Amino acid sequence: MKHGKKYAQSVKENDLTKLYDPKEALDLACKTGKAKFDETIEVHIRLGVDSRHADQQVRGAVVLPNGTGKNVRVAVFAKDAMADAAKEAGAEIVGAEDLVAQIQGGMLDFDVAIAAPNMMGLVGRLGKILGPRGLMPSPKAGTVTPDVAKAVQDAKAGKIEYRLDKTNIIHCVIGKASFGADKLEENFATLMDAVIKAKPAAAKGQYVRSCVVAATMGPGVKINPNRVQATGAQAE
Numbered sequence: 001m002k003h004g005k006k007y008a009q010s011v012k013e014n015d016l017t018k019l020y021d022p023k024e025a026l027d028l029a030c031k032t033g034k035a036k037f038d039e040t041i042e043v044h045i046r047l048g049v050d051s052r053h054a055d056q057q058v059r060g061a062v063v064l065p066n067g068t069g070k071n072v073r074v075a076v077f078a079k080d081a082m083a084d085a086a087k088e089a090g091a092e093i094v095g096a097e098d099l100v101a102q103i104q105g106g107m108l109d110f111d112v113a114i115a116a117p118n119m120m121g122l123v124g125r126l127g128k129i130l131g132p133r134g135l136m137p138s139p140k141a142g143t144v145t146p147d148v149a150k151a152v153q154d155a156k157a158g159k160i161e162y163r164l165d166k167t168n169i170i171h172c173v174i175g176k177a178s179f180g181a182d183k184l185e186e187n188f189a190t191l192m193d194a195v196i197k198a199k200p201a202a203a204k205g206q207y208v209r210s211c212v213v214a215a216t217m218g219p220g221v222k223i224n225p226n227r228v229q230a231t232g233a234q235a236e
Helices: 005-012 022-032 081-089 097-104 115-131 150-158 179-198 227-235
Strands: 040-047 057-065 075-077 094-095 114-117 159-163 169-176 208-215 222-224
Touching: 022 040, 022 179, 022 208, 022 222, 040 179, 057 179, 075 097, 075 115, 075 150, 081 094, 081 150, 094 097, 097 115, 114 115, 114 150, 150 159, 150 222, 159 169, 159 179, 169 179, 179 208, 208 227, 222 227
Parallel strands: 075 094, 075 114
Antiparallel strands: 040 169, 040 208, 057 159, 208 222
């Protein structure tokens, strides 16, 4: 695969043999994001668990202190007073049977889906549509809740969901390059604190095996996994 000149220059600035401290890595990720747009900063965490086993799942949600820098569009499944509360909290799309029908018809113009508990019988019909896209409301992620207004506010404030993929890696957005290393480090520490607290009792050996941060168009910057665990502890 051939990369452009900017990417090649970014690689030169990144010592691929080095394991960086979190703040140093985040600063480098910002500097190596040389695109003309404000690049997103992502973190990829490989854990020492086996996602094939139910007792080794790692999943949850956390509100990043500095948000994600993204304008999050929220859809809420609710009726009556809960629907009114969701609208007042800023949800772009609110509905019940009508919203289910719209989604079945191909409408997916939202980033987060939230549901009141009494709506899950309806929402369950959308599992094959929302599930593969990571949009299915879930109690573990706090997106199935009687307090739909707070869930909308959290989503708008920068709440992200983390979960293992099939290769035992968590992929999360933690902000934009324009945030700078300090704000990104705060977001990173908050995420790592949540991931470390979610460590399954069945996990054996080193929990955080590797951690890489990268801008959208930049190369991955490796973080020392031992410093990752220390950062997570500091966020408590």
